[in-house]
Amino acid sequence: MENLPMSEPETTPSDWSAAAAAVRPDPRPWIGGRRVEVDPGRSFRSENPATGATVAELPACGAAEIDAAVRAARAAFEAGAWSRLSPRDRGRKLRAFADQVRAHAREFALLDTLEMGMPIANALGDMQEICGHVEATAEMADKLLDEVIPNDPSAWVLNIREPHGVVGAITPWNFPAYIGISKVLPALAVGNSVVLKPSEIASLSCLRLGELAAAAGIPDGVLNIVPGLGRDAGAALARHMDVDVLTFTGSTATGRRLLEYSGQSNMKRLILECGGKSPQIVFPDVADLDRVAEAIVGGITFNTGQVCVAGSRLLVHRSVADALVSRVVAKARAVEPGDPLQESTTVGPLASCAQFERVRSHVDGARAQGADLLLDGARASPDDGCFWAPTVFGGVTPGMRIAQEEVFGPVLSVLTFESEDEAVAIANGTVYGLTATVWTSDLSRALRLARRISAGAVTIGADPTAGRVDATTGGFEPHRQSGLGVEGGLGGLRSFTRLKSVTFKS
Ligand code: NAD
Numbered sequence: 001m002e003n004l005p006m007s008e009p010e011t012t013p014s015d016w017s018a019a020a021a022a023v024r025p026d027p028r029p030w031i032g033g034r035r036v037e038v039d040p041g042r043s044f045r046s047e048n049p050a051t052g053a054t055v056a057e058l059p060a061c062g063a064a065e066i067d068a069a070v071r072a073a074r075a076a077f078e079a080g081a082w083s084r085l086s087p088r089d090r091g092r093k094l095r096a097f098a099d100q101v102r103a104h105a106r107e108f109a110l111l112d113t114l115e116m117g118m119p120i121a122n123a124l125g126d127m128q129e130i131c132g133h134v135e136a137t138a139e140m141a142d143k144l145l146d147e148v149i150p151n152d153p154s155a156w157v158l159n160i161r162e163p164h165g166v167v168g169a170i171t172p173w174n175f176p177a178y179i180g181i182s183k184v185l186p187a188l189a190v191g192n193s194v195v196l197k198p199s200e201i202a203s204l205s206c207l208r209l210g211e212l213a214a215a216a217g218i219p220d221g222v223l224n225i226v227p228g229l230g231r232d233a234g235a236a237l238a239r240h241m242d243v244d245v246l247t248f249t250g251s252t253a254t255g256r257r258l259l260e261y262s263g264q265s266n267m268k269r270l271i272l273e274c275g276g277k278s279p280q281i282v283f284p285d286v287a288d289l290d291r292v293a294e295a296i297v298g299g300i301t302f303n304t305g306q307v308c309v310a311g312s313r314l315l316v317h318r319s320v321a322d323a324l325v326s327r328v329v330a331k332a333r334a335v336e337p338g339d340p341l342q343e344s345t346t347v348g349p350l351a352s353c354a355q356f357e358r359v360r361s362h363v364d365g366a367r368a369q370g371a372d373l374l375l376d377g378a379r380a381s382p383d384d385g386c387f388w389a390p391t392v393f394g395g396v397t398p399g400m401r402i403a404q405e406e407v408f409g410p411v412l413s414v415l416t417f418e419s420e421d422e423a424v425a426i427a428n429g430t431v432y433g434l435t436a437t438v439w440t441s442d443l444s445r446a447l448r449l450a451r452r453i454s455a456g457a458v459t460i461g462a463d464p465t466a467g468r469v470d471a472t473t474g475g476f477e478p479h480r481q482s483g484l485g486v487e488g489g490l491g492g493l494r495s496f497t498r499l500k501s502v503t504f505k506s
Contacts, residue, residue, distance in 0.1 A: 016120055016341040019110055027058040027203075029065055029227060030210030032072035033220025038065050044200055044229060049117040049349045049356075049386040050340055058203060061228035066195065066236040069224035073166045073193035074242055076221030083163055083191040091141035094189060096216035098134035101127065101181065104212060108177045108205045115202035116173050116351040117386070118303060119340045126178045134185060137493070141189045144493055156504040161497035163191035164244035164269070168237040170230075170258075172250040173201035173351050174306040174408075179249050180206035184223060186487075187247065187496045195224045197237050199250075201352055203227040230254065239265045245496065249273040249308075252406075252431070252481045271485030271495050273308065273478060275406040276434030279427040280311040281449065283420075283440040284320045292439050293327035295462065296412070299437070301335050301347050301390050305410035306355070308482075309435040309457075312407060315426055318416045325394060325414055329375050332390035332412070337379075349386040350409060356386040359409035366393050366402035366413070377410060398426050406432070420445065428454045433479025435459065454479045 028035040042060040047053070059065075077083045082090065101108070109123035118126075149157040167187040171179045176198060184194045198206035206225055213223045226233055234254075238246055238261040245268060248258055252274040262268050280299065286292055299311035316324050340348035350356045360378065367373055377389035388409055396403050396413040403413050417423040427436055436455040440446050450458045456476040475489030486495050 016110065016113075016343070019106075020114055020341060023055070023110065023114065025056050025111065025204045025207070027056050027207065027227060029059070029061055029069070030207060030223075030225040031065070031069045032075075032224065033210075033214055035210075036068075040065060040228075046115050046200070046202065046204065047352070048114050049352050051385060055114045056204060058200075058227045060200075060232060061226045062232040063236040065226050065228070066197070066233055066240060069195040069226050070166055070168075070237075070240050070242050072221040072224055073195050076219055077163075077165050077193040079219075079221075081219040082188075082193065082222045085191070087142035087144070087190075090189060090191065091138040093217045094134055094138035094141060094185070097213060097218065098131045098138065100212035100216050101134060102131045104208070105131070108208065111205040111208070112176045112202060113340045113348075115204060116176060117340050117348040118175075119338075119342075119345040119348045121343050121345070122303065123177075126175060130178050130181050133182060137185050137189050140490055140493055144190065144490065144497070154506050156506075158502040158504075160500050160502060161190070161494065162500055164496060164498055165192060166243050166245075167192045167194045167496060168240065168243040168246040168268075169194055169196045170234050170237065170246065170248045170250065170254075171196065171198050171206065173199035174303060174308070176202035177205035177209075180209060182487075183247055183249065184209070186492045187245070188218070188223065190493050190496050192245070192496055193222045193224075195226060195237060195243070197226055197228060197233050200227070200229050235261065238262070238268075241266045243268050245269040245271065247271040247485075247496075251275055252483075255481075255483060269485075271487065272483035273485075273487055274434075274481065274483040275408075275432055276308045276310070276482050277313055277404065277406055277430045277432045278309055278311050278435045278437070278455070279313045279315050279453075280437040281417075281423050281427055281439065281453075282314065282316040282320065282324060283423075283438075283442070283445065284317045285441045285445075286320075286439045287441055289320065289324050289327055293324060293331050296324075296328050297331045297335065297390065300412045301332070301410045304337065304347055304350055304388065305390075306351060306408050310408075311437055312412060313403060313427075314412055314414045315417055315423055316414065317423075318418055321414070321416045325374065325392075328412070328414075329392050332375055332392055332410075335390050335410075337387045337389055347390075347410070350388050351386070353386055355408065356388060359388050359407060359411065362402060362405065362407045362409070363391060363411060366396070366400065366411075369400045369402070371396050371400060371402055371413070374414075398429050404430050420449070424449065424452045428452075431481040434482040437462065456482065
């Protein structure tokens with residue numbers, strides 16, 4: 001990439017447009033510590049969803065490139081310059097990596113905005129946040145303590161944790177750089193080597209991570225990045241016989257396929273972070289309905305609703321339903337998607353035309369099933385950019401598809417309940433169990449619900465996107481078809497190690 005104004009703290013919208021015009025991204029894979037020339041025979045186009053313009057033409061890598069990356073990762077792991085480095089020294093290099101990411105935050109933010117339409121201000125915020133997570137993970141790198149088990153008088157047993165070896169990482173498009181970094185980070189922190197396959201919708205920021213890792217002193221081959229389509233490069237990584245662990249964020253449908261690939265190949269361990277249909281449950285004792293409405297609208301419009309933890313189901317007690325829903329609709333109506341390169345824009349387009357069509361089909365389906373369209377966010381045509389404004393459905397019943405399926409757009413479904421038991425039954429009545437939010441002033445009720453709701457993270461009285469899991473939280477484990485395995489915190493680091501027992505007999 002050339003001529004980007006990287007260092008100035010302030011910018012204006014025209015600066016971003018000028019910076020966008022100057023973008024010359026390098027689409028080549030990063031393998032063994034350098035960009036490599038490949039000719040997989042096919043390519044794919046990444047497109048700006050706000051304008052339809054081509055951002056880049058990328059090589060559609062497949063089995064051969066994935067195999068080269070896995071070999072480089074295995075060689076680096078066996079060489080030991082990273083895998084046997086002391087955890088404290090790995091932590092130091094990860095802090096240097098955070099410095100690199102911070103220094104290039106504007107470049108990363110711009111690439112994500114161009115490829116998937118996230119408003120530039122949000123993309124910049126994400127980069128600041130992820131640097132904090134890298135630093136937090138660096139701090140934790142030497143805090144995973146092994147155990148001595150002295151309960152047999154004739155033996156000393158040590159339980160030690162080792163890195164697995166080669167970790168494959170497959171990421172989605174909704175927070176390209178943020179999720180890319182948070183996927184590879186814990187795996188690296190405990191000494192693994194990684195092969196990352198980013199989403200074909202938005203690969204460019206992830207592809208830049210290789211150069212930054214090298215600049216931070218992370219040895220060649222420890223981090224490899226290969227662009228390509230899911231069914232080719234992604235499947236090749238998931239089926240590879242020398243990948244020990246596959247960490248994935250994406251749809252439940254793809255997560256299910258990865259479980260099959262694991263069984264068909266080498267039984268590699270899986271960490272899956274998949275879809276959600278997160279409930280926001282509002283009881284009549286909440287103090288301030290305006291604040292709740294604000295948070296609910298924020299929770300369904302942030303990143304144009306393309307958030308795994310989006311609070312896409314509003315479960316509201318019948319006695320306050322009218323008062324709350326009228327506030328939600330009024331606040332949602334005021335949110336107008338706009339040009340993501342403007343720093344004042346809070347909601348951009350959907351990430352692609354395919355996503356636009358997916359949202360349209362969910363909305364049409366809800367209307368056909370009799371849901372009441374309280375706020376229509378449809379925009380005329382994806383030809384004018386893939387924009388979709390906030391949409392609210394009332395009169396939704398738990399069995400409707402719009403109450404069950406993940407839309408991944410700014411579409412809110414309102415359901416009502418009469419009792420706590422009914423609220424819990426509706427909240428737990430989908431195949432998902434990612435996050436939930438409870439709005440109540442009654443602490444006992446909040447604690448009861450936190451236990452009764454089947455979700456990996458329950459937030460009491462805050463915007464559900466506050467439930468986004470990161471390195472600084474205690475970690476979480478999705479329920480049901482939202483995935484499996486722990487991400488975040490020390491538990492997230494442990495996910496990338498395996499336990500070995502060593503016995504000294506006297
Ligand atoms: P997706 O499942 O279509 O794609 C995700 C990744 O999987 C991409 O890199 C894609 O190329 C790859 N892939 C697709 N088919 C594959 C195959 N057969 N083999 C191997 N890899 C394959 O998901 P998406 O549309 O990119 O992202 C949206 C989904 O991600 C939503 O369902 C959302 O809820 C989920 N998500 C979950 C979390 C979480 O933490 N739980 C976070 C963000 C997004």
